[in-house]
Amino acid sequence: MxxxxxxxxxxxxxxxxxxxxxxxxxxLHRIGGTTLLGHAVRAARATQAEHVSVxxxxxxxxxxxxxxxxxxxxxxxxxxxxxxxxxxxxxxxxALPPGLSGTVLVSYGDVPLLTGDTLVALTEAHTASGSxxxxxxxxxxxxxxxxxxVRDPDGHVARIVEQKDATDEERALTxxxxxxxxxxxxxxxxxxxxxxxxxxxxxxYLTDVVQIxxxxxRAVTAHVVEDRWQTEGVNDRxxxxxxxAELNRRVCExxxxxxxxxxxxxxxxxxxxxxxxxxxxVLPGTQLLGATSIGDxxxxxxxxxxxxxxxxxxxxxxxxxxxxxxVGPGATVGPxxxxxxxxxxxxxxxxxxxxxxxxxxxxxxxxxPHLTYAGDVTIxxxxxxxxxxxxxxxxxxxxxxxxxxxxxxxxxxxxxxxPVTVADGAYVAAGSTLTQDVEPGQIAVARGRQRNIDGWVAxxxxxxxxxxxxxxxxxxxxxxxxxxxxxxxx
Ligand code: UD1
Ligand code: CA
Numbered sequence: 001m002x003x004x005x006x007x008x009x010x011x012x013x014x015x016x017x018x019x020x021x022x023x024x025x026x027x028l029h030r031i032g033g034t035t036l037l038g039h040a041v042r043a044a045r046a047t048q049a050e051h052v053s054v055x056x057x058x059x060x061x062x063x064x065x066x067x068x069x070x071x072x073x074x075x076x077x078x079x080x081x082x083x084x085x086x087x088x089x090x091x092x093x094x095a096l097p098p099g100l101s102g103t104v105l106v107s108y109g110d111v112p113l114l115t116g117d118t119l120v121a122l123t124e125a126h127t128a129s130g131s132x133x134x135x136x137x138x139x140x141x142x143x144x145x146x147x148x149x150v151r152d153p154d155g156h157v158a159r160i161v162e163q164k165d166a167t168d169e170e171r172a173l174t175x176x177x178x179x180x181x182x183x184x185x186x187x188x189x190x191x192x193x194x195x196x197x198x199x200x201x202x203x204x205y206l207t208d209v210v211q212i213x214x215x216x217x218r219a220v221t222a223h224v225v226e227d228r229w230q231t232e233g234v235n236d237r238x239x240x241x242x243x244x245a246e247l248n249r250r251v252c253e254x255x256x257x258x259x260x261x262x263x264x265x266x267x268x269x270x271x272x273x274x275x276x277x278x279x280x281x282v283l284p285g286t287q288l289l290g291a292t293s294i295g296d297x298x299x300x301x302x303x304x305x306x307x308x309x310x311x312x313x314x315x316x317x318x319x320x321x322x323x324x325x326x327v328g329p330g331a332t333v334g335p336x337x338x339x340x341x342x343x344x345x346x347x348x349x350x351x352x353x354x355x356x357x358x359x360x361x362x363x364x365x366x367x368x369p370h371l372t373y374a375g376d377v378t379i380x381x382x383x384x385x386x387x388x389x390x391x392x393x394x395x396x397x398x399x400x401x402x403x404x405x406x407x408x409x410x411x412x413x414x415x416x417x418x419p420v421t422v423a424d425g426a427y428v429a430a431g432s433t434l435t436q437d438v439e440p441g442q443i444a445v446a447r448g449r450q451r452n453i454d455g456w457v458a459x460x461x462x463x464x465x466x467x468x469x470x471x472x473x474x475x476x477x478x479x480x481x482x483x484x485x486x487x488x489x490x
Pocket of ligand 2: 233235
């Protein structure tokens with residue numbers, strides 16, 4: 001069956017959020033890889049509503065900037081000087097097509113764990129019951145601060161009273177108003193026009209619509225949710241952390257139920273958009289952020305932070321940081337590797353310990369195993385980059401690119417002064433400072449040739465333990481007289 005689509009969702013985000021004590025607007029604080037408002041918009045979009053409007057006022061420009069980038073289809077509604085949730089919804093309606101009818105949902109920009117599924121269920125129940133107002137409520141052990149749901153003796157919702165306006169008897173009620181509702185659009189518009197500001201806070205309360213609907217003989221239904229996290233808002237940074245941890249717990253659980261081993265969910269942080277393949281293993285202390293994707297049977301961690309990074313099937317990444325990188329299937333990364341944007345490691349390739357890469361295309365089976373900086377470089381398949389090699393890509397003014405051909409071998413402690421091209425099937429001798437291209441089949445030796453100077457220790461270091469050791473060694477009968485220096489210049 002097709003779920004009934006709401007005509008609109010109005011997301012309230014005009015409030016100040018002073019308790020955050022932040023120069024960032026509350027709804028732009030982040031958990032799980034997106035802002036609080038982002039989570040609210042995603043839930044709203046999941047209803048397939050025709051329109052989603054966001055009501056803004058406090059820090060308007062920054063909130064609008066976020067909205068436009070996050071979802072260009074959002075309708076921005078400006079709230080004026082009149083305060084209160086009722087006025088906010090009125091302004092939200094004003095920004096939508098006039099005469100809009102059907103179901104209008106209202107949600108908050110600071111309630112990040114509310115799911116699209118819950119909004120869909122609310123819409124379905126609202127439509128099925130034919131109510132003018134359906135409100136999500138919850139039973140809380142400590143309802144302090146919330147509006148309370150006051151029911152008739154027959155159990156129907158009569159009205160909602162704010163904490164500040166409530167009698168002692170009403171404050172003792174534990175059923176709270178979540179602030180998430182479904183309304184009949186026409187009833188909502190007419191009722192809001194009649195809501196005043198005669199209350200403890202001098203605000204136009206959205207909750208007053210309930211009483212007005214009842215007085216007009218219309219039905220109001222409470223939709224009780226058991227999962228209290230879904231109705232919880234963020235008011236300060238303690239709640240931000242608490243809800244962030246709960247969201248993460250839920251994300252980890254979803255992946256585990258889908259076949260991912262997460263050894264320690266408490267120290268594993270996974271953003272909501274991350275995808276992880278079956279039988280992948282995530283080890284402790286790992287953060288998978290942004291649009292990161294992990295292939296089947298990959299092993300990630302311990303202590304790995306990946307942002308917008310793609311890891312192929314069966315790859316292994318440990319103790320590494322990667323940002324906008326691609327790690328091919330079966331490849332290995334780490335420990336202690338730093339993959340910066342534009343790193344693409346081919347299938348079964350290796351980026352090893354204390355290696356930093358940037359804009360580096362590393363072919364299938366190629367290895368950059370130890371202590372290397374590889375920036376602005378293309379390394380062909382099967383090539384091997386020796387320990388301590390530096391690609392000197394920056395001349396102080398511009399960045400340059402180098403290429404190492406397939407199955408070529410760069411000896412340890414070389415400096416490749418870009419731009420340089422080493423052809424396929426070539427060698428670079430260890431310790432070279434390479435400034436010229438190398439042709440196929442050649443070895444480039446770009447360093448001083450070794451000279452062994454006889455008798456130097458005896459002359460220049462006479463009387464030292466080194467000189468004594470040399471003397472003893474020279475006198476030893478087993479010692480060969482000839483010890484030719486290794487030389488690759490042949
Ligand atoms: C509101 C409800 C209360 C409910 C609680 C749930 C009213 C009168 N009260 O109380 O019954 O239990 O939410 O959290 O509706 N906002 C605007 N413009 C405004 C005022 C608020 O956009 O002028 C937005 C805020 O940014 C926030 C949401 O509306 O996202 C709720 O505002 P808040 O001030 O937190 O409402 P409460 O007084 O807590
Ligand atoms: Ca609140």
